[in-house]
Amino acid sequence: MPSPPVADEPRYLNRELAWLEFNSRVLDQADDPRVDLLERAKFLAITASNLDEFVMVRVGSLKLQAAGGGGRRDPAGLTAREQLQAVANRCHRHVGRQYKILADDLLPQLAEHRITRVDLNQCSERMKAAAEQHFRGDVVAVLSPQALHDRRFPMLPGLGIHLCVELRGVAELTPQNMPQILPAGEALPGSAQDEDEPQFAVIPLGRTLPRIVPLPAEKPVSDSSADDAGDSSPSPHEPSFNYVLLEDLVSHFVQDFFPGREVVQCKPFRITRNADVELREDGAGDLLGGMEEVLESRRLSDVVRLEMDGSASDAIRNYLMESFYVDPDYVFRMEGPLDLTYLFGLHGAKGFDSLRNETWPPQRSPAVDPAEPMFASIAAGDIMLLHPYQTFDPVVRLIEEAAIDPDVLAVKQILYRTSRDSPIVAALKRAAERGKYVTAIVELKARFDEARNIEWAREMEQSGVQVIYGIRGLKTHAKVCIIVRREPHGLVRYVHFGTGNYNEVTANLYGDVSILTKDEVLGTDATMFFNAVTGSSHPQPLQQLAIAPLTLRSTVLELIRGETERSRQGQKTHIMVKLNALVDKEVIDTLYEASQAGVKIQLNVRGVCCLRPGIPGLSESIEVVSIVDRYLEHARVLYFRHGGDPQIFISSADWMPRNLDRRVELLVPVNDPAIRRRLREMLQLHFRDNQNAWSMQSDGSYERISPEKKQKRVRSQESLYRKAVKAFQGRKGLQPSTQSVFEPHRARE
Template structure:
């Protein structure tokens, strides 16, 4: 739905799904864990978030290929959700464990509701795909799904391509007593085929076989251009294989053929206490096992009938774990069309980021940081400032040491190069590489070995914890003394995601902060006990305690008639203690505005409980990733940035940092950022007390505010 069609309405409801979570509450509602009326379910809230991403694929205010990208993202999101979260729930169920979620739901209840809701979600995905394919055709980009639409020249072209590029790669796998069901790789596209022999006139001896669609080849083949038009046509690889099954199964006749995809349990669980001396080797072994976990979902082409039942039985799946797909499986492969030439008119036009804080000479860049802290807002300001800082430090003879955390980094990151050069130039370089960064483990292992080969001292994580904080420390000799320079951020040191994720980061030479960071690095590398720091709050030891204290201070201020307000921006709000503390603050009169992109287990709008709490989610061209925690503090505002969301895993199972913004000019800038986010009436959705999200639109007299675009001026 286009927002233009609703001008003057103020708000409108985006398409909705049957919602079993409508609840009632009273002012006397008990504020306690397990009360289903005051908490939303974590997993179902995540599905709601993916709905909001899917909404963007329907919004015709977005360029066509951007809508397609949003659709592909929902597929990738959904697969990862099943591989980790749903797999974990199924493991509990299969073990006979009925844990209860925050709102009291048993594991089996959550699973049933999840699969039902995801089934509806998948239907909406393919409604979106149908619309997008029609509009692609209007823009002279055609996906040919029916072989009958191929012309004579097309058929010969496809045949030649099959013989030249495809046939030698394929391996038909028959399934019979002497050929057991193969362990099909996670998330690969496959063909399920039933056949019978030419000699079997009654078709009684049916054979079942599988052919994997090669992932090493492009999913879509461009067909020869039409001389009279400039239409670009593409034919799916699986359809090419279907046309040539006779070459694979000589003397056999095809009865049925359908595509399918298996999604498997891919969560990695390591007993680090037993593998402390060999974490790297253990992680490599676990990564090999990821492709072979138990099946948690089967996507199969609609109408597969007998093939669907064969696969379901072989995979030992329940009926509800099968998703019937009407057309193209593996929607994420449609990202192929993002790379087409001459399609800039179908994509966003991203502005060139401001240079931000950068300098060419080492003396001037360090001098600038000594004079003032520098706050960067990505992607509006260039991530290159951080890379430039590292490059200068790697070459500066006065720099003696560099310490850095790497959780996720891009494949072509110059950061790795500069760290290696610094070590080769004789500097003491230590890098904390988190091997357990989910789905980036292989990349991190590869870069860690490259760093070691350059002479960098690499620390492979911490037993029982993930290193999720984003820290860079540079030690420099100046005037016969050592000075420290620090960079802290809310996002990863990843130049690729920095172009599309909103994050904030800080350069500072503040002696208390730099001392805290130095202590934190030494604590991590020495496996020492975490001390209480001066300015920084760190998890897992003190962050949650201090966070709750800051909320309590606002509560006390409200009770004492002082100014009290809380504005939080984060990715997810799950931690029950934080939610309960926010409810108490609301009851005391604290105004609370929450900007939460993804999961939210807090229920706003409960009379007498959370009626002073508003929750909104902003989904748009950039992924809202920054974590900002603002406290009014009786008229003396305190602002913190953090690597952590308010989730138990961040507080208890990760090394995180929350750091203060000390200079007034930066506090005021962040206040403007938060104010703009709270005025957004084009990309923002408000969370209602029944669990639904309402997309905001401008009223007749209200100017349209798109925070992600307007933010460039702040």
């Protein structure tokens, strides 16, 4: 028997710190000189966006736990307060590294390639004049400063950029120097205060004005050197993009808002509000109305983080901290521009294709003939689409064709997240308007997509779609669409199962799997599942599908334990799993048990992994890798050797308590042998990646995997794309046109 783990070693890693470790791996892409420059800037923006959501949700949740007592310990043995402290320390280190990469590497390199952030204090008169013209023409009429009295801030939105202005001097109210109509009962800033007392105003920048303000194609004076001190204009053959950020522009001309006053300092700041506001469904008779209240509550929730310019005075810092009641541990002084998501805008700058990734256009599937209906293609055999290497268009096409096909009787679909101008929602509305029986489960509780889903739900209802607003007490996260079609031999169910959302935009960015089938058993199971969800009833036993929160957990545990038992009997065993997150304690314990029985376990976990691999006597046969590359790895795929008769599944569920116990999820078996083979090859390829893969260590840290001497370089995402290209080209090569003469249709004589 293997020896037990050392007693003082925790069996599980902390979820929050594991997530921050993942975001650090994304940040490593921004710090990797092998990555194209604008892609590095985009990765830095992604880490900032990721951290915003983490603070809103996870830190917000910990704050609530700590306020409620916070004595309960997580599986890693930490209380809520201990987690808050550890997270704050890790976040400060992470933010420091973000801004070091930006200041020391990215901004200088971008400037070398003529993408330059302009300092209005050190630029040409031409640039300064253009900035002033934009300010006076487009900015000053939109923005309004607001005086601050007794720390009564206006209701500022979270994640927006605002300017805090420290003022001095008593203003004399005259028609000439009154810049705006003040709210009733308010005095002009400083008019009722002692002249020496710090006085403050705030200018919310809002979301109407673009944050990146282009300036003329001319280099700032500060960038000139002795070698190019003459003509600073760029060559007409070289692209150039100079810009100033909105907060810098307004700060430079801020005196215009306060005539007769001395502006001591004007510094940008940003607040993050707690977004861990959930609906109390036991008291919500109207879910849609309740979700609107949740959105409003989120807008007014407590501030959990304060970010400000690093050079802000202590007076501004203390004033903001005390006004928003922010924990000092969650006050961040930034040595650079706030909200690095502005770098997404730079990534799209025109004329700089050489600084971006080589384009990988999604390929058409060789199994889908664009000249015939999708129903015919699916009838010929199950189809697997590997996104984004293969286009999501067949899924959209299937639903669009169903909307106008006279033989389609019904469409049933779950929508968790969709795009802003969703063609799938449009097709469902069209189908209902044509008299088809259309039912859509729209998950109103999909975090940060609530407002859009409420809008879609209302629009679809107006078109005649039967809309179900999710399920009481659960989030509906399964990805399934069922189309019932009348055919000569009877009714046929065409089904799409997926690991990703019905969002054609993110399907170009997220690695996911789609399976299109008319398998009779899966179609029957899917219909029974859907009807049970919409009818608030217990589903009858299903033949092949497993459902969370009813049977998915037990099925996964049974599959793992099956490999464990076979290993104990001396059989060859193997588990390969691809997930976004592995957090669930019971699943981790079952994997530990399998490892102790000698099962070979390979886990490809993109984000959070609370399991500790490679510990003697506990998890020494478990390997964990994480791949961070140009596409976000989002698919959930499970492989079990199963005594030489491999079982492979796709799923909408990660292995987290929320997915297994508090969400409606699906685990779908893959029945087609060719598709099983393709998925197994994909899993194996990920474990051979030595370019963008990271190996998890037993302490929760990660080491980048590099090829050994003379070992072939393998980048799994690139290999999958090249395979998709080859597959489609092979299809075209096997089916050349047999028509050698073009014969036009002519009008009847």
